[in-house]
Amino acid sequence: MARALMSGNEAVARGAWEAGVAVGVGYPGTPSTEVLENLVRYDGVRCEWAPNEKVAAEVAGGVSFGGRRALVTMKHVGLNVAADPLFTQAYTGVTGGLVYLVADDPGMHSSQNEQDTRNLAAAAHVPVFEPADSQEALEFVRKAFDVSERFDVPVIVRMTTRVSHSKSLTKAGERTEIERIPYEKRPQKYVMMPGMARVRRVDLDSRLAALAEYAGTTDANRIEMRDVALGIITSGVAYQYVRESMPDASVLKLGFTNPLPDDLILDFCSKVSRVAVVEELGPYLSLRLRSLDIEQMDTGLSAIGELSPVTVLRAFGGSAPETRAQVADLPPRPPLLCPGCPHRGVFHALGKMRAVVTGDIGCYTLAALAPLTAMDSCVCMGASIGMAHGAALAGTTEGPVVGVIGDSTFAHSGMTGLLHMAYSGKGGTVVVLDNRTTAMTGHQGNPVSGVALGGGPARALDLETLAKAMGADSVRTVDPHDLSGTLEVLRQEVAEDHLSVVIAKAPCALLVREPKDPYAVDEEACTKCGACVRLGCPAISRDENSRAIIDTALCVGCSQCVQVCRFDAIVRVGPSCDLGGGV
Amino acid sequence: MSVTTVVLAGVGGQGTILAGDVLAKVAVAEGYDVKLSEVHGMAQRGGSVDTVVRFGDDVRSPVVDPGVAEHLIAFEMIEAARALRFLRPDGRLVVNRRTVAPLPVLIGDLPMPEDLEPALSAEGAVFLDAEALACEAGSPKSANVVLLGTAAYGLPFARETWCRVIGERVPPKTVEANLRAFELGSNACAKGVCEA
Ligand SMILES: Cc1ncc(C[n+]2csc(CCOP(=O)(O)OP(=O)(O)O)c2C)c(N)n1
Numbered sequence: 183m184a185r186a187l188m189s190g191n192e193a194v195a196r197g198a199w200e201a202g203v204a205v206g207v208g209y210p211g212t213p214s215t216e217v218l219e220n221l222v223r224y225d226g227v228r229c230e231w232a233p234n235e236k237v238a239a240e241v242a243g244g245v246s247f248g249g250r251r252a253l254v255t256m257k258h259v260g261l262n263v264a265a266d267p268l269f270t271q272a273y274t275g276v277t278g279g280l281v282y283l284v285a286d287d288p289g290m291h292s293s294q295n296e297q298d299t300r301n302l303a304a305a306a307h308v309p310v311f312e313p314a315d316s317q318e319a320l321e322f323v324r325k326a327f328d329v330s331e332r333f334d335v336p337v338i339v340r341m342t343t344r345v346s347h348s349k350s351l352t353k354a355g356e357r358t359e360i361e362r363i364p365y366e367k368r369p370q371k372y373v374m375m376p377g378m379a380r381v382r383r384v385d386l387d388s389r390l391a392a393l394a395e396y397a398g399t400t401d402a403n404r405i406e407m408r409d410v411a412l413g414i415i416t417s418g419v420a421y422q423y424v425r426e427s428m429p430d431a432s433v434l435k436l437g438f439t440n441p442l443p444d445d446l447i448l449d450f451c452s453k454v455s456r457v458a459v460v461e462e463l464g465p466y467l468s469l470r471l472r473s474l475d476i477e478q479m480d481t482g483l484s485a486i487g488e489l490s491p492v493t494v495l496r497a498f499g500g501s502a503p504e505t506r507a508q509v510a511d512l513p514p515r516p517p518l519l520c521p522g523c524p525h526r527g528v529f530h531a532l533g534k535m536r537a538v539v540t541g542d543i544g545c546y547t548l549a550a551l552a553p554l555t556a557m558d559s560c561v562c563m564g565a566s567i568g569m570a571h572g573a574a575l576a577g578t579t580e581g582p583v584v585g586v587i588g589d590s591t592f593a594h595s596g597m598t599g600l601l602h603m604a605y606s607g608k609g610g611t612v613v614v615l616d617n618r619t620t621a622m623t624g625h626q627g628n629p630v631s632g633v634a635l636g637g638g639p640a641r642a643l644d645l646e647t648l649a650k651a652m653g654a655d656s657v658r659t660v661d662p663h664d665l666s667g668t669l670e671v672l673r674q675e676v677a678e679d680h681l682s683v684v685i686a687k688a689p690c691a692l693l694v695r696e697p698k699d700p701y702a703v704d705e706e707a708c709t710k711c712g713a714c715v716r717l718g719c720p721a722i723s724r725d726e727n728s729r730a731i732i733d734t735a736l737c738v739g740c741s742q743c744v745q746v747c748r749f750d751a752i753v754r755v756g757p758s759c760d761l762g763g764g765v
Numbered sequence: 766m767s768v769t770t771v772v773l774a775g776v777g778g779q780g781t782i783l784a785g786d787v788l789a790k791v792a793v794a795e796g797y798d799v800k801l802s803e804v805h806g807m808a809q810r811g812g813s814v815d816t817v818v819r820f821g822d823d824v825r826s827p828v829v830d831p832g833v834a835e836h837l838i839a840f841e842m843i844e845a846a847r848a849l850r851f852l853r854p855d856g857r858l859v860v861n862r863r864t865v866a867p868l869p870v871l872i873g874d875l876p877m878p879e880d881l882e883p884a885l886s887a888e889g890a891v892f893l894d895a896e897a898l899a900c901e902a903g904s905p906k907s908a909n910v911v912l913l914g915t916a917a918y919g920l921p922f923a924r925e926t927w928c929r930v931i932g933e934r935v936p937p938k939t940v941e942a943n944l945r946a947f948e949l950g951s952n953a954c955a956k957g958v959c960e961a
Contacts, residue, residue, distance in 0.1 A: 187793055187801065291804050315800075348802040348827030349789060419827070426825035492830035503832030504854055509846050509884035513875040515776065515867035517810035545810065553872045715872055720811055723871040 188352040190345040193316035194255075194283055195220035196352075197323030201279070202360030203227055204250035207238045209594065210623035211257030212292035213346040214285035218255055219626075222636045226357070231626055231635045234563075234594040235260035239267040239282070246280040246336075247372065249363035251327055255283040258297045259562065263595070268336065269306045273382040274372050275334035275389070277363050279327035282308075285341040288462045289488040294543065294562065296486065298463035299340045303440050307386055309393050310338045310440040311402060313345055314421040316352040322402060322437060324355075329396070333389050340439075342462060344419045344488070394441040402437030405450050412498070413454030415447065415467055420460045420489050427495035442470050451476050460497070462489050519548050521721040522691035522738035525615055527662030528586065529556035530717060530742070531669040532613075535676065538581040540573060542566035542596070544588035545621045545690075553718045557586065564595030570610055571603050582676035585612045589630040590620035593643065597652070600683070604653030609680045612654075613672070614645060615662075617690040625693065645685050655680035662686040665745045691738055698739030699754055703730045707751035714743040714752065768821035770829050771916060774848035775840030776865045777811045780909030783934070785816035787913060790930045792820035795922050802827035811868075813844055815851075838916045840895070840909065841865050842881045849888060859915040859954065860885050861895040861908070891915070891954060898949040904942035910935075914950020 188196065194217045198206060206221040206229040208214070222229035232238035235256040245252035256264060261284050271280065287293040303310045309329060311322040319341065326337040370378050397403060409430045416424050417436040424433060434450040436442070447470070451457045458479040459468040465485055471478055481497040483489065492502050519526055529549035532539050533556040541547060541557035542565060550557035559569055570585030587596045592614050603610050619633070620626040627633025632642025649657045656675060660668045668686065675682040691697075700721075703714075710728045721736035722743060732743070734755060744752045771788060775781040782803050789801040797820040804814070817829045831850040838859045839845030845860045852858060862882070869875040882892070893915065895908035902911070910931065917927050928944055935943045 187789055187799060343804070344802060344827055347804065348800055349786075350800045350824075350827065351793065351798060422825040422827070488828075490828055490830050491826045492833075503830070505832035506849050506852060506854060506888060509849060509888060510878045510881060512843055512847050512878055513867050513869045515811075515813045515843070515847075516869075517777065517812035518868045520810065548810065552869070552874060712873070718868060718872060720868070720871065723866050724873055728873075 185351040185353045187349045188316045188320075189216065189347060189349045190313065190316045190319045190341055191216035191347070192220050193319040193352050194323050194339065194341070195224070196354050197320035198253045198281070199224040199227060200320070200355050200357050201324045201327040202251055202358045203253050203327070204278070204360075205229070205242065205245045206253045206255065207232055207241045208255030208283070209233070209235045209238055209260055210620055210626045211260050211285070212623055213287060213343045214255050214257045214260070214283060214341070215623050215626065216346075217253075217283055218635060221253070229635050231628065233629050235264040236266060239264035239271070242280055243267055243271050246276045246278045248278070249365060250278040251360055252278060253281050253283060256285075257293065258284060258286045258299050259293065259295065260284070261299060261302055265302065265306070268308065270374050271336045272307045273374055273379055273386055275382075276330050276336060278360075279330035280336040281323065281326045281330060282336060282338045283323070283341065284338055285343070285346050286463065287343050289343065291343055294560065296463060298466055299338060300439055300464075300466045303338045303340070307390055308336050308338055308440070309333070309438065310340050312340050312418045312437055312439050314418055314435070314437070315345065316350045318437060319345060320352055320354065325400070325402065329393075333393050333396070335386075335389055335393070340418070342418055390441055394443070397438050397441055397443035398446050400438050403443050403446055404435050405446070406433045406435060407453065408432045410454045411456065413450055413457050414460055415450070415457065415471070416460040417467065418462060420462050420494070423489055423491045423494040424460050426491040427500065428498055436467065439467070442467070444474060447471065447474060447476070458498070460489065460494055516551055517548060518551075518720055519545065519718065520691045521719050521736045522694070522697065522740035524617055524662040524686065524688035524691070525549060526554070526717055526719070527665050527668050527742055528613060528615060528686045529554045530665055530746075531672050532556045532584060532586070534669055535672060536581045537584045537676070538573060538578055540566045540569035540583065540585045542587040542591050543622070544591055544615070546586065546588055546615055553716045563591050564599055567596050567599030567603065567612055570612065571599070571606065571608065574608060574610055583610065584672070584676065585610070587612065587614055589614060589616040589618070589645075590626075590628040593629045597648070600649065600654070601652050603681055609655070611672070611675050611682050611684065613684045613686055616645060616685050616687040619690050619693060621690045621692070625690070649683040649685075653681065654683040656682040657685070658682070659685040659687050662688050663740055663742060665742060691740070694738065700732065700734040700737035700739050701741070701744060701752050702732050702734055702755045704751045704753050705729060707749050709749050709751070711748070713746045713748065717743055717746065719743060768819050768824050769836075769920075770834040771818045771836040771838065771920070772829060772834045772848055772851045773816040773818070773838050773840070773912070773916075774844040775814055776844060777814050779814070779840045781814050781816045781840055784909040784913050785818050787930055787934055788818045788916060791922050791926050792818065794926045794930060798822060798824045800824045800827040813847060815848055836916060836919055838912050840912060842885065843867065843878065845885055845890070846878070846881055857919050858885070858888055858890040859912070860890045860892050861912060862892045863894070863896060893950070893953045895950065898953065899946050902942050902946035902949055904939055904946060907939070907943050907946035910943045910946040911950035914947040914952075915954045917947070918951045918954035
């Protein structure tokens with residue numbers, strides 16, 4: 183087969199398929215999401231979105247237990263959620279191969295924190311592969327399944343944003359069909375109660391010892407001898423930066439990084455005059471070198487953010503290329519809520535109420551930015567609800583406390599928070615932003631939206647019934663595009679001393695296939711008050727005379743601005759023209 | 766041959782990612798090693814988007830550092846100015862004469878930067894109006910293909926390869942209009958000035 187351009191995530195999907203994977207399961211999260219979106223297109227593999235990473239890891243564990251190969255995918259913070267099954271799956275080991283695809287996000291392009299998955303993997307005693315490009319992603323995933331079965335352990339393939347989302351030439355292979363391993367009752371292996379777990383813990387160490395030996399022999403780890411004056415130990419995409427900027431240096435390229443091949447490292451270090459580690463995030467490799475008593479060059483490279491060819495060059499005394507001077511003071515261009523986004527209606531109301539909003543993660547987190555500035559915290563998925571309760575326990579009275587959470591996030595880890603609120607009997611207000619999709623990560627289906635991975639129909643959770651069953655005293659559904667209706671319901675609910683769930687239900691603007699006719703501003707009627715501009719809609723701005731103007735090409739006719747205009751200055755205009763189709 | 770780097774800079778939704786994909790495929794078809802890098806996620810919600818295509822005999826890094834790129838094709842003027850740092854002092858700069866106001870400007874917190882055009886002109890920019898040329902080609906949504914045409918003018922790839930890859934990528938009914946858009950972009954650069 184000829185080589186074709188593939189993203190790292192496409193290559194992971196291909197590798198898993200070639201390895202005979204039977205099930206792919208995960209929860210979306212940039213930069214990991216496209217793995218399952220690609221895997222679902224292959225025949226012979228069942229793919230599912232789970233409500234969260236813990237469930238996904240347990241489903242995958244069950245597939246393995248049932249004798250088939252499984253891939254489970256998530257972003258780095260997802261592994262925190264899935265850490266509970268992972269840490270004990272290391273003890274039980276596997277039957278069918280079990281591979282975790284975990285994508286780190288150095289530089290936090292789309293994440294709330296930076297984590298190095300290798301550190302968590304080491305704590306969990308599970309092996310790690312680290313590809314440096316798409317070809318390796320494909321090959322390492324195949325190897326990972328073999329290693330999983332050979333050494334009886336789940337295996338992590340650690341990607342990073344640049345490996346997942348850059349495309350490079352990749353040669354694909356054929357699928358190997360793998361027979362199901364017939365089920366056998368093996369409680370000593372799979373029932374991790376203390377007596378049996380103690381035995382498996384000791385066994386895990388012997389498996390790790392065998393894996394350490396594998397680390398020294400696998401071709402995923404290799405020494406490239408060039409000039410012996412400098413030897414660089416590196417892994418992942420950092421390897422590419424080293425090769426680009428320090429082409430003459432000798433390199434120990436590590437593709438299998440837990441457990442580390444100590445003998446290979448010592449051997450390499452003995453062959454070169456000076457040793458340096460170049461790794462993204464960490465410190466991980468450099469800590470291991472320190473414990474091996476190997477003297478390392480102080481490169482000054484940071485463990486925060488991404489590296490690049492030039493940061494590596496400078497670390498070894500090279501000078502950065504000449505650049506042009508900046509030509510102007512530029513306004514930043516943060517991402518923003520789309521024209522017609524239903525979330526805007528809710529945050530408009532919360533702003534008016536001067537609410538203290540414990541927020542959550544999704545597109546709606548953008549409401550924390552000007553001009554809405556109507557979200558006051560964002561920590562991790564699901565945190566909005568527990569934090570709303572905690573803030574009330576602390577006696578917060580500076581404004582009504584409202585927890586706000588998206589539909590996918592609610593299914594992920596909001597339900598248990600709500601259950602806690604009900605159980606505590608304290609009351610409170612929770613808003614679920616039900617835009618019928620997981621918008622932030624690219625419109626995946628979720629258990630609330632009733633759309634399966636691949637786009638087919640699925641059973642949809644009835645949020646109202648669920649909230650009532652959990653113990654909410656009041657459950658009300660509002661149309662967030664109806665600004666005064668939404669505001670009124672929220673005002674009533676925060677005034678009551680009970681537990682209320684308000685469901686703001688309207689589809690994501692990007693899912694509405696036939697937008698309504700756009701609006702325009704009647705110049706004569708506009709008083710320049712700015713009320714519409716403060717909605718932060720990308721379609722609305724001010725002209726040179728401070729009057730509001732609406733870009734009819736962007737406007738989708740949601741009418742929120744019409745409702746905030748007290749001068750009837752915003753009027754419906756005809757349909758926008760057909761724009762044809764580009765690439 | 767060493768590596769050539771092209772940066773396509775624009776605003777989420779302008780089609781830079783798809784344009785980058787076409788460019789990368791053309792380079793592959795011409796026999797080069799290629800890497801393409803883009804950032805997904807948050808950025809797609811109207812933020813700044815830089816797509817980087819690198820080709821040569823052996824391409825290592827998928828990302829570009831300041832002062833490295835030979836070509837900067839900017840889909841918007843503010844983003845042209847922002848991405849200018851990537852361009853080598855002797856690099857080629859093509860700018861779509863269009864501004865998309867970012868949120869702080871829309872809501873009146875920050876002014877629109879003034880005199881961007883003369884400033885970019887002083888940096889050697891060639892300007893064009895991609896939207897107008899796309900309309901002229903009969904497909905207003907093909908501004909990104911017009912801009913691909915401008916990139917093509919400075920790159921060592923055969924015209925047939927471009928046409929084939931574009932033809933494979935666009936909706937069948939729009940192939941002709943897109944090829945016209947491509948041609949108009951390329952011709953605009955051939956003339957050296959792209960006065961609209
Ligand atoms: C543990 C964890 N998993 C995944 C993510 C990535 N992620 C952030 S928000 C989000 C989903 C948002 O969907 P929803 O709550 O429906 O809000 P919307 O974007 O649709 O407004 C995901 C998957 C994350 N930040 N943390």
